[in-house]
Amino acid sequence: MPTFILKSLGWLLAHAPEGLLRIAASGLGALIFICLRGRRRTILSNLDHAFPDRTSDWRAQIGREVCQRLVETAFLSLATPFLAEVRVRHILSASPELLQAFEAHRKDPAATLICSPHIAYWEAQTSMALVIPGEFPEFGIIYRPLDNAAADTWVRRSRERFGMRLLSRREGFGEALKIVRRKGLVGVLFDQNAGMQGALCTLFGRVCSTSELPGLMAEKFGARVYGIFPRRLGFWRIEIGANRIACGTDSPDVTIALNRWLEDLLTGDENLCASWLWMHDRWRHQDVPARRLRLESRRNLLAEDLAARGLPALPRRLRLSIRLPNWLGDVVMLVPLLRAIRASRPDAEVTVLGRAAFEPLLARFGVADRFRPLPPRGPGYFAHFLRLRHSFPDVHLLFTQSARADIEARLLGCRQRFGIVRPGKARPLLSHSYRVPDTFDEANHHQVRLWEDFLRHFGLEAPPDFRPAETRPVPPSGPIGLIPGSENLPAKRWPVEHWRRLIEALPKERFVVFGTENDRGIASAVAAGFGETRVVDLTGRTTLEAFAEKLSECRMLVSNDTGGMHLANALGVPIVGLFGPTNPLRTGPIFQRSQEATGVELLQPPGCPATGGGSLDALTPDSVAEVVQRQLAGC
Numbered sequence: 142m143p144t145f146i147l148k149s150l151g152w153l154l155a156h157a158p159e160g161l162l163r164i165a166a167s168g169l170g171a172l173i174f175i176c177l178r179g180r181r182r183t184i185l186s187n188l189d190h191a192f193p194d195r196t197s198d199w200r201a202q203i204g205r206e207v208c209q210r211l212v213e214t215a216f217l218s219l220a221t222p223f224l225a226e227v228r229v230r231h232i233l234s235a236s237p238e239l240l241q242a243f244e245a246h247r248k249d250p251a252a253t254l255i256c257s258p259h260i261a262y263w264e265a266q267t268s269m270a271l272v273i274p275g276e277f278p279e280f281g282i283i284y285r286p287l288d289n290a291a292a293d294t295w296v297r298r299s300r301e302r303f304g305m306r307l308l309s310r311r312e313g314f315g316e317a318l319k320i321v322r323r324k325g326l327v328g329v330l331f332d333q334n335a336g337m338q339g340a341l342c343t344l345f346g347r348v349c350s351t352s353e354l355p356g357l358m359a360e361k362f363g364a365r366v367y368g369i370f371p372r373r374l375g376f377w378r379i380e381i382g383a384n385r386i387a388c389g390t391d392s393p394d395v396t397i398a399l400n401r402w403l404e405d406l407l408t409g410d411e412n413l414c415a416s417w418l419w420m421h422d423r424w425r426h427q428d429v430p431a432r433r434l435r436l437e438s439r440r441n442l443l444a445e446d447l448a449a450r451g452l453p454a455l456p457r458r459l460r461l462s463i464r465l466p467n468w469l470g471d472v473v474m475l476v477p478l479l480r481a482i483r484a485s486r487p488d489a490e491v492t493v494l495g496r497a498a499f500e501p502l503l504a505r506f507g508v509a510d511r512f513r514p515l516p517p518r519g520p521g522y523f524a525h526f527l528r529l530r531h532s533f534p535d536v537h538l539l540f541t542q543s544a545r546a547d548i549e550a551r552l553l554g555c556r557q558r559f560g561i562v563r564p565g566k567a568r569p570l571l572s573h574s575y576r577v578p579d580t581f582d583e584a585n586h587h588q589v590r591l592w593e594d595f596l597r598h599f600g601l602e603a604p605p606d607f608r609p610a611e612t613r614p615v616p617p618s619g620p621i622g623l624i625p626g627s628e629n630l631p632a633k634r635w636p637v638e639h640w641r642r643l644i645e646a647l648p649k650e651r652f653v654v655f656g657t658e659n660d661r662g663i664a665s666a667v668a669a670g671f672g673e674t675r676v677v678d679l680t681g682r683t684t685l686e687a688f689a690e691k692l693s694e695c696r697m698l699v700s701n702d703t704g705g706m707h708l709a710n711a712l713g714v715p716i717v718g719l720f721g722p723t724n725p726l727r728t729g730p731i732f733q734r735s736q737e738a739t740g741v742e743l744l745q746p747p748g749c750p751a752t753g754g755g756s757l758d759a760l761t762p763d764s765v766a767e768v769v770q771r772q773l774a775g776c
Contacts, residue, residue, distance in 0.1 A: 144291045147219060154216050155223035162216055163376045170209030182554065184208075184419045186533040190458060191345040191407075197531070206415035210261040210373060217377055218264045222299030226271065229303070233265055234374075235272040236382040242367055243273050250278070250324040252364035256331050256355045256386070258403050259423075261416040262371035262379050266328070269381055270304035279325035281306040281317050283354075321362045328369070329355045331399050333423035340393070340440040344400050346456035348488045349424050350438045351400055356392030363390050368402050373416055393445045401449070428557065430573045432600035433536060435485050457490035457510060462534045462555065464546050465495030468629070469685075469704025471588070472499055473711045474731055475540055477605035478592050479508035482538075484603035492534070494549070501686035506610050506711070523552055530554035539571070540592065547571065561595050573599065584752045588727055609713035609732045616694055620651040620677070621769070622709065624700035625667050626660025632722045633701050635757045640667040642762035643699070644676060647769065653695065655688060655705055656680035697772055699765065701757075706730060715740035717768055721749065721757035742768050 154162065174181055184207055188200040221229070246253060257263060270277040282300075286309045287293035297307045308317045308327075317327045332339075332352045339350030359366050366386040371379045384406075388398035407414045422428070436443070443455065463479070465472050472495065483491060490510045493503055497514035504512070516525040526549045537550045539560035547570040550558040562574040575595040577583075583591065593605060625640050627633040644652055644667075654664045654676060664680035683691060689708060692698065697715045700706035702723045709716050710730035718730060718741065725743045734740040744765060749755025 143289055144295055147292060148222075148295070151219035151221075152223050154220035159377060166212040166216060166376070167209055169212045171205060173208040173212070174205045180208075180420045182533075183422055187419045187422070187424075189531075189533050190347060190424075190460070203411075203415050204419065207261075207417070207419050210416050211418065211420070213373075213376060214261045214263070217262065221264070221268070222295070222302075226303075229268050230271050232377050232379060233268055233272050234378075234380045235269070236372070236380050239269075239369070239381050239383040240273070242383050242385065243275075243278070246278060246326070247275065252321040252324055252362040253326045254321075254355050254359055254364045254366050255280075255326055255328045255369050255383075256366060256399055257328060257369050258331060258406075259418045259421065260370050260413065261418070262373065263330075264300065265371050265379050266369060266381060267300040267305045267307070268303045272381070277304050279306075279320055279323060280304070280328065281308045281313070281320045281325065282328035283308050283310055283314065283317050283330070285310050285330075318358075321358060321364060327358070329358070331355050333400070334421070334425050335438075337438055339438050340396050340442045341436055341438045342397050342400055342442045342446040343450075343455070344404055344423065346458040347424050348436055348443065348455070348459070349400075351396055353392055353396050353440065355399060356395035359390050359395045360392045366395055366399070368399065368406070370406065370413060371416070372410075373412060393442045397442060397446050397449050400446075428535070430557065430559075430599055433557065433559070434482060434596055434600040435602045436488070437600075455488040457488060459486060459489040460492070460533060460535045461486065461489040462492045462494060462513075462537045462553070463509075464537065464539045464541055464550065465493055465499060466540050467496065467543075469499070469502075470702075470707040470728065471540070471704075472502070473704065473707040474589055474728075475592065476506050476508055476610075476711060477589065477607050477731065478596060478601075479506075480606040481593075481601060481603040482596070483508060484606075485601050492532075498685045501684075502689065502708070505686075505689060523548060526552035538596075542566075544568075544570075559595075559599055561591065575599070583727060584724060585726055587729065587731065589731055607731055607733050609734060610711055611693060611713045616696055619694050619696040620653045621647070621773075622692060622695040622698040622700070622714070623652055623654045623667065624656060624698065624703050624705045625654065626656040626663050626680070627701050627703050628657060628659065630722070633703070633757070634663065635701055635719050635721075635760065637663060637666045639757075639760070639762045639765075643766055643769070644671060646762060646766035650773075652676045653691060654678045654680055655683070655691070697769065699769060702728065710741060713740070715772055716742075717765065717772060718743045719757060719760060719765070720745050720753060721755050721760065722753055724753035726752055742772060744768060 184204040185200055188203055282305055284307050287296060300307055320327050333344050333349040335350045335352040340353045341348055342351050358364060366388060367383050368386055369383045372382050374380055386398050386402055388394045407417055492511040492513055493509040494513045494515060500512045500514060503509050516522055530553055534553055534555040536557045537553060537555040539546055539550055547568055551570045558572045560568055560571045560574055562568050562576045564579060568574060575598045654668050656664050658681035661681050664678050668676040668678040689712060692709045692714055693712050695714055698709040699717045701719050706716055706718050707730060710732045713734055716730060720743055729743055730741045744760060746755040746759035
């Protein structure tokens with residue numbers, strides 16, 4: 142039945158007036174572009190990645206033309222078996238370059254590969270013998286057979302009626318090799334979505350898995366390599382063009398050269414650009430969730446590709462966005478994994494979304510290419526993310542647990558939204574989730590370990606980088622920093638009188654008190670009566686950037702379990718952390734000054750479990766002062 146329907150439709154198309162077919166193709170193409178939203182987004186996303194400097198109007202125009210030409214191609218493919226030879230000759234013509242290529246082959250026969258990309262009207266190339274004067278050489282085309290045997294037989298016979306031979310990829314590959322050995326021509330489709338069997342190289346700066354079949358055949362037989370393409374001159378008017386590919390005969394050379402040729406072809410010719418099948422995701426191999434955060438295929442030709450292009454590093458064309466946590470400490474603890482992501486996907490342009498105050502901090506750590514501040518809460522909050530849909534992110538990683546952030550991700554329009562799902566929780570707006578195993582004991586594992594497991598589940602290879610952002614020596618005459626406040630839990634605060642006794646126990650030291658505007662009352666009580674020569678109170682008077690600068694000037698920091706403690710640790714400042722109700726195994730500092738010394742001492746009240754739960758009132762100032770003096774002696 143499917144074959145009967147195809148034949149009937151093909152007969153009708155072959156006998157319909159071209160004017161009517163032109164109107165139908167234009168209308169159906171517009172309908173596809175308007176109504177198939179997923180396909181439209183794929184087209185516009187691909188064009189935006191490949192041509193970021195062109196306008197959105199230009200990309201939309203090319204997208205509409207792509208859909209129209211796809212319909213035209215389908216019409217012609219179905220109609221060709223029923224078209225008279227004279228009409229096919231009227232539809233098809235040969236470019237001077239194609240004629241020269243065949244004339245050169247007649248004069249000097251040699252094994253020749255004719256490589257075809259996915260450009261509209263591709264099947265018209267099977268009728269090429271009609272427009273090549275003189276005796277047509279032996280020419281076989283390797284093709285992918287249809288699953289329906291009857292339909293495949295009909296398609297093959299109809300395409301072979303003008304002298305071509307269609308050779309199934311399943312059964313005819315051996316015959317293709319014989320044709321090459323006989324110095325004939327073999328047509329090969331080269332694809333940028335060859336899966337794990339392909340070779341990693343770039344197209345328009347984006348990493349793709351390219352089929353190596355042309356390269357392997359060229360290397361084995363020393364074959365000449367041509368690129369061939371149909372150029373649309375009008376409705377059902379096609380000129381077959383060809384270019385000799387300038388490359389060596391080894392497989393990597395040929396594979397890379399073909400991609401570069403295609404890239405130059407589409408960049409330099411708007412007509413051909415509108416004929417390439419942009420609605421197919423040629424970079425899809427790197428979308429596979431299980432290996433999303435690494436570059437992997439059977440072969441890796443990226444180094445050779447970069448050398449051929451004269452580039453020092455991969456262009457950052459994968460658009461990877463990351464939703465940061467909302468708390469400073471969590472953002473700082475995420476830095477080692479942000480470094481790992483950049484190492485694992487060196488082709489990624491990393492955009493982070495977070496509170497505006499975090500922007501200078503992320504710039505200091507150098508872990509992102511772009512920072513997008515979250516908008517103010519209010520009626521227009523979610524509309525902001527709808528507008529960002531036109532940035533076409535490829536993948537979005539969420540390090541939050543809030544429904545609000547999940548809604549943000551969905552509104553961004555990103556197909557791949559990754560997050561962590563804990564037992565008993567539901568996050569339906571994620572497209573891919575890492576479910577925390579029931580056996581994972583969060584109380585006895587650091588938060589970073591869970592994040593790492595999450596990222597490794599989706600392919601991360603590089604290890605977290607726990608080096609501080611700065612490795613300069615500890616200032617020998619700097620003050621001791623103090624953070625007596627805490628934003629989210631009053632029980633995390635060491636008592637004011639304990640802070641004052643600590644200052645009294647270290648009479649030769651200078652101190653700087655840090656905190657937010659909400660900590661002013663506590664800080665004032667701690668600093669009262671000591672004088673600014675001994676205790677400088679900067680609470681509520683610094684931006685996050687200035688806070689980081691002042692922390693870097695400290696010899697040491699004594700702090701409750703706060704974001705500021707984690708920031709000091711990330712900046713390489715020695716710290717003494719005071720933990721009572723909270724769990725240092727899960728949220729303790731993670732950056733190491735060196736393999737030998739961390740510069741970190743964490744103190745808990747006597748009898749407190751390792752996982753926290755004790756009262757900071759029981760942690761005596763004398764015991765803290767003793768640790769501070771020992772740390773200072775080692776600085």
